[in-house]
Amino acid sequence: NSSGDLCAWDAGAGKCKDRTCGDKTFYTDFDCSSYLKSCKTNGQACVAATTACNTINGSTEFCNLLLDGSGKDKCKLTATVSTTPAACTNKKCYDNVTATSDSECDSYLSGCVTRGTGCIPNSEPCTSYRGTKQQCEQFKKYIGLDANKNPIYEYCSGDATNTATAKCKPRTCADNTTASSDTDCAAYLKGCITKGTGCIDATSQCGGFKGDQATCAKFLGSSGKDYCWNTSTALATATCAKKKCSDIAGKNNKDCNDGMLPFKTTDDPFCVFDGTGCIDYGKNCSTFNGTEETCPNYLAKDGPCKATTVGTIKGACAKRVCTEAPNTLATDADCQKYHKDCVTTGYGCTATKNCSNLTSQAACKLRAECTWANQCTASITTCATYNNTSYSQCTNSKVNGKFCAWTESNSTCRAQVCEDQPATIASHAQCQSFADNCTTSGAGCLTITTCPSYKTQSICIAASTTKDGVGRCGWDTATNKCRSRVCGDKNGLTDDECNTFLSGCKTNGSSCVAGTSCTEF
Structure with missing residues (x-):
């Protein structure tokens, strides 16, 4: 403008405007006066250089850092002990101008960190800090918490030319020019790897690295997806390139594969032999030329391949x-x-x-x-599909892995039930292997039910009332009916024998008893 001051952009009006001190929230006089020569800081934001000391509140140390209205002298604390109640004001990080560590600042006010000398909110961006590159790298911006409640930070750095009053900036991999290992680079900033000397973003392509053939071969580009390479005549300052199958001097599939191994043993090869050299895997058989002897050796995407010619005559291969x-x-x-x-x-x-x-x-x-x-034929979803067919077709057909059963009287095909199992089955476990609602009858299977529903003594003693086979029955000779098993149904001579028969039973020397009273022994 006419005073020689630079202009500022007024986004609301869509045009230029004169700069004012209130545009910026700098905490140093240097930054405020660099923006507009008629400004100074009040410790947190820019104000007119003529602002009087008595319009600003703070501690002795805070006041002693501020310029007075003349722009030549510092302010001093003039407050006296007051007996008149007045409103308190909120403490601010910027009020502390002496702390030199994060712990000091956090003790002064939670959420504050050091800005070198003094405190600043931990949410301030890297550009709010000032210092040399080494000083800037002590600072970080708090972003929030991750899913595990761990703090997330944006780390700061600076240009190599930074002075003590220069702005810091967000850290990048390239800011580290000395690290020589992936571990050191990752410790400097997550997502960084070494480029030999210094760091580079792990997503960088091979062209971001430099070195001779041996050096380039140590690097992996594109987040570890590409092998890097250089020619045998390349100098240490030469740019690396993504390795190609044609860079491998191979005479067979093994040579080509070993020259660029897949990152997982289950992955397809990167490179295969085509009879003359190494090429990218993924070609169809028709791409290769060979004989009856060589075509079967080619690794094609639609292979194995075969020859289309006879003997040693060379021609296109085919799947x-x-x-x-x-x-x-x-x-x-x-x-x-x-x-x-x-x-x-x-x-x-x-x-x-x-x-x-x-x-x-x-x-x-x-x-x-x-x-x-x-x-x-394709498996059916219901046995009834074979109604009115034949015994053979029905009983040889499966639904859900189980054979169907045939009812001769009405020529119907149905799903097998417990009672259809052969009489050779004599254990609860065998019947359970057919279906979990089955138990043994002693000679075959039947559907699990309650003890009174088992009508014969043989079934009563063989069958169970539960899937796990624990629930067992006993035959009441007085009523000729099946009932729940009791200890007295077994003439057991040991506690183990009785307990095996029915959990909780003991022997009295000749038979099993519940053992609830000494009179049973």
Whole structure:
């Protein structure tokens, strides 16, 4: 403007305006006067240089740092002890101008940290601090808490040319020019790695590193996703590059793979051999040229490959055809070794996974989704699908892994129940393996129920009333009915024998008793 002062932008009016002291909240006279020569600080914000000392409140130390209205002398504390009640004012971090550590500032007022000499709110950005690079790196901005309630900070640094009155700035990886290990760089700032001497962002590409061939080979670019490389004639100051498969002198798949190993053993290779050199993995068989001997060795995305020519004549390779596989391949696993797209028919391979393509009972039964009933078909969701068919088709069909049962009287196919299990089953555990609502009848299975519902003595003694088999019954010879088991049903000679029969029972020497009274012994 006409006074020689720089202008400021008025965002509300959308035009320039004259600078005023109130535009800025600087805590040093240097910063305020640098913005506008007619300004000074009141310890927290910029005010007119002519502002009188008696308009500012603070401690002795605070006042002694402020300029008076003449701009030449310092203020001093003039307050006297008052007997008249007056309103208190909130303490501010800026009131403390002597503390030199974060702990001192936090003791003065929670949430304050040191600005070198004096305190400042911990939420102030790095640009609010002043100092040399070394001084700036002692400062940090508090951002908040992470999910684990740990504090998060933005760390500060400065330019190498910073003086004691220069602004600090947010720290970057490049501010560290001496660290020689990833550990040191990560300690300096999370997300940094070494570039040999100094630090660089871990997401940087290989072009961000420098070195000869041996040095570049130590670096990984793009957050560890790229191998870095340089030519054998490169100098230590040369820029590294992302390594390419063509940079590897390989004569077979192993050479090409070893030259740029995958980061996980389960990953696809980066590089493969194409007969003349190393190329990127991911090409189809038709990209390769070879013979009956060499085509099967190429690692193609749609491989394994086969030759399209005979003998030693070279020609384009092609992916294997499932129907050309040997008819000795009788399982899906065998066919997928021949080619990953193949499944078995029972006698050879096909590219279509369909139950109806399976021509052998053995292959059909190996697929959970298929059922064999004279022929292989897709598994059904309900046995009733085979109503009015035949005993054979019904009983050879499965629903949810269990065979169906046939009712001859009305030609219906239904799900098996406990009572359909064979008479050779004689234990509760065997019946439970069929369904968790089954128990043994002694010769087969039946549905778990209560003791009075078991009508014969043999079933009463064999069956259980609970899934875990603990609930057992006893036969009452007086009423010829089944009831809950009692200790007296067993002539046990040891406590262990009685307790095994029914938990809590003991022996009285000849039979089992509850042991609730001494008269039982």
